Amino acid sequence: MQILRSRALGSASSWLPLATKLFIPQSTASAVAAATGVSSWAPSPELPNHYFPLSIVRRRPYSSFLRSPPLRRRFSPLVGMGEERISYLSQREAAEIDGILMGSLGFSVDQLMELAGLSVASSIAEVYSSNDNCRILVLCGPGNNGGDGLVAARHLYHFGYQTCICYPKRTDKPLYSGLVTQLESLSIPFLSVEDLPQNLFDKFDIIIDAIFGFSFHGAPRPPFDDLIGRIASLNYIDIETQSSHAVISVDIPSGWHVEEGDISGDGIKPDMLVSLTAPKLCARKFTGPHHFLGGRFVPPSIKDKFGLQLPPYPGASMCVRIGKPPSVVISALRENYVSPEFLENEVSADPIDQFTKWFDEAVAAGLREPNAMALSTSSKDGKISSRIVLLKGVDKEGFVWYTNYGSRKAQDLSENPFAALLFHWNSLNRQVRVEGSVGKVSFEESDKYFHSRPRGSQLGAVVSKQSTPLTGRDVLHDAYRELDAKYADGGVIPKPDYWGGYRLKPNLVEFWQGQTSRLHDRIQYSLKEVEGKNSWHIVRLAP
Ligand SMILES: NC(=O)C1=CN([C@@H]2O[C@H](COP(=O)(O)OP(=O)(O)OC[C@H]3O[C@@H](n4cnc5c(N)ncnc54)[C@H](OP(=O)(O)O)[C@@H]3O)[C@@H](O)[C@H]2O)[C@@H](O)CC1
Ligand SMILES: Cc1cc2nc3c(=O)[nH]c(=O)nc-3n(C[C@H](O)[C@H](O)[C@H](O)COP(=O)(O)O)c2cc1C
Ligand SMILES: Cc1ncc(COP(=O)(O)O)c(C=O)c1O
Numbered sequence: 001m002q003i004l005r006s007r008a009l010g011s012a013s014s015w016l017p018l019a020t021k022l023f024i025p026q027s028t029a030s031a032v033a034a035a036t037g038v039s040s041w042a043p044s045p046e047l048p049n050h051y052f053p054l055s056i057v058r059r060r061p062y063s064s065f066l067r068s069p070p071l072r073r074r075f076s077p078l079v080g081m082g083e084e085r086i087s088y089l090s091q092r093e094a095a096e097i098d099g100i101l102m103g104s105l106g107f108s109v110d111q112l113m114e115l116a117g118l119s120v121a122s123s124i125a126e127v128y129s130s131n132d133n134c135r136i137l138v139l140c141g142p143g144n145n146g147g148d149g150l151v152a153a154r155h156l157y158h159f160g161y162q163t164c165i166c167y168p169k170r171t172d173k174p175l176y177s178g179l180v181t182q183l184e185s186l187s188i189p190f191l192s193v194e195d196l197p198q199n200l201f202d203k204f205d206i207i208i209d210a211i212f213g214f215s216f217h218g219a220p221r222p223p224f225d226d227l228i229g230r231i232a233s234l235n236y237i238d239i240e241t242q243s244s245h246a247v248i249s250v251d252i253p254s255g256w257h258v259e260e261g262d263i264s265g266d267g268i269k270p271d272m273l274v275s276l277t278a279p280k281l282c283a284r285k286f287t288g289p290h291h292f293l294g295g296r297f298v299p300p301s302i303k304d305k306f307g308l309q310l311p312p313y314p315g316a317s318m319c320v321r322i323g324k325p326p327s328v329v330i331s332a333l334r335e336n337y338v339s340p341e342f343l344e345n346e347v348s349a350d351p352i353d354q355f356t357k358w359f360d361e362a363v364a365a366g367l368r369e370p371n372a373m374a375l376s377t378s379s380k381d382g383k384i385s386s387r388i389v390l391l392k393g394v395d396k397e398g399f400v401w402y403t404n405y406g407s408r409k410a411q412d413l414s415e416n417p418f419a420a421l422l423f424h425w426n427s428l429n430r431q432v433r434v435e436g437s438v439g440k441v442s443f444e445e446s447d448k449y450f451h452s453r454p455r456g457s458q459l460g461a462v463v464s465k466q467s468t469p470l471t472g473r474d475v476l477h478d479a480y481r482e483l484d485a486k487y488a489d490g491g492v493i494p495k496p497d498y499w500g501g502y503r504l505k506p507n508l509v510e511f512w513q514g515q516t517s518r519l520h521d522r523i524q525y526s527l528k529e530v531e532g533k534n535s536w537h538i539v540r541l542a543p
């Protein structure tokens with residue numbers, strides 16, 4: 001198999017915009033809670049105009065969500081903690097904006113509710129996996145906040161969550177009866193308050209609080225007082241079972257004063273708040289780990305009129321994280337690998353065939369740079385070093401990569417021509433280890449590959465005396481510009497003799513497939529000489 005440019009690898013071009021996420025398993029939830037507690041990133045009431053720093057969420061390709069355990073929390077890493085600030089709205093401003101949107105700006109309530117509900121569902125999907133039958137209860141109140149909950153429930157159903165609804169005080173306006181009909185047509189169960197367990201987490205993993213929004217006033221009346229009390233009394237993390245649950249509030253944590261927040265101190269403490277249009281003043285008191293903004297419909301005229309500073313939504317996203325994502329306890333970061341069994345009777349007799357099969361699967365899964373591999377070399381006095389290089393070809397002769405023949409790795413290989421390669425295909429729970437002897441590829445092969453590279457990379461390879469000290473970036477850039485000018489006529493850039501390929505001929509290859517309880521599959525091929533003939537010997541190793 002000849003691997004040409006990694007960008008030519010089919011699915012690498014099918015990236016969806018942005019996205020990198022740190023996956024954190026169930027068992028980390030308690031650690032996360034401990035780490036986040038009352039966090040240092042809670043918004044400061046002293047800030048003028050109730051501003052709050054914001055961050056931008058990156059997204060990643062869908063292919064990387066191939067595998068997710070139940071209620072795995074997906075934390076979006078901070079990409080740019082800018083100095084930007086975000087505005088908070090008073091109850092009066094929220095109602096006024098509502099009025100303008102649905103008055104002079106020509107929106108219908110149906111439209112805004114659809115976008116709001118979609119934002120809520122999208123925010124949830126950003127953090128909580130739908131895999132393994134995540135059960136969601138949506139508690140819907142009598143107003144538009146409840147309507148947002150009904151819309152979110154429909155989207156969550158389509159996203160693959162198991163959704164139930166409790167909607168005790170219905171209105172018979174066509175908008176609401178339509179939403180109910182849509183949900184009933186999906187066979188989403190509607191439960192009465194009496195049907196619900198006293199401990200809501202007995203039957204549900206996620207509770208969505210869509211009871212009251214910005215028009216809430218006074219003290220909650222029945223039956224919502226009881227429902228809010230049940231949410232507030234929930235023990236979010238069951239230390240014994242290490243299972244995690246979450247409460248997500250839509251726009252306002254129900255029962256909280258819209259501006260003052262949780263006045264009594266014993267109200268709902270949601271894990272996630274999805275503010276709509278713009279956060280309301282009470283959101284300054286939100287200390288949970290996930291604050292998102294949704295409602296991507298605010299036009300510039302409203303932003304100008306109210307002096308709103310809102311974070312940019314990334315790409316085509318319906319939501320954006322506000323504030324810092326939670327920190328994690330490194331020792332608690334842990335995955336449970338769930339994979340099909342990898343058995344002796346299904347492996348190829350030759351490790352290169354097996355490697356090619358796994359490599360093709362890594363490409364098909366859309367992994368980014370599946371040809372990136374760690375190369376470990378050793379100097380003559382046994383000092384080992386590792387670095388990533390790109391695999392550029394593999395066949396029965398071995399594994400090929402290209403580099404600088406004056407680099408540290410090249411020095412090592414001249415002293416000790418043995419090396420190890422390591423591939424880690426994380427989202428497939430796979431690792432491949434390769435060991436063997438290394439030699440340079442022929443001049444012709446290196447030359448051909450060198451001239452297949454983009455012109456800039458050819459120039460870069462010429463000007464970089466890899467692994468030697470530089471006094472600054474400008475040295476490289478000056479040399480690059482000079483060379484660029486020299487070959488401005490588009491003439492062939494000769495491959496320098498200090499640049500070329502290496503080929504590792506394997507004598508040991510091991511395929512590792514992650515399994516539950518750390519009982520992984522390890523199939524090792526080693527080259528054995530039997531009666532003067534080399535052949536591959538296959539054994540299973542203990543994990
Ligand atoms: N651009 C926007 O702004 C958008 C806003 N959207 C959404 O709309 C939400 C605001 O909706 P909303 O105005 O319908 O108010 P909300 O709070 O859901 O409910 C009011 C109901 O609750 C009742 N009620 C009040 N207090 C009570 C109490 N103590 N105990 C019991 N009941 C009480 C009240 O009854 P009343 O007191 O009037 O008799 C009424 O029936 C907003 O937060 C956001 O989620 C998005 O859909 C689209 C874009
Ligand atoms: C994803 C990735 C791919 C890389 N590919 C190569 C490569 O194919 N060849 C190479 O010489 N360096 C490559 N590098 C840079 C090496 O990791 C390393 O910095 C460089 O080769 C110098 O290593 P040395 O000083 O140990 O010789 C790559 C780095 C990364 C992160
Ligand atoms: C220093 C260096 N050399 C070579 C390569 C391989 O690049 P190409 O795919 O253009 O051959 C890389 C890739 O990152 C690199 O960083």
Ligand SMILES: [K+]
Nearest residue numbers: 209212250252
């Ligand atoms: K709410």
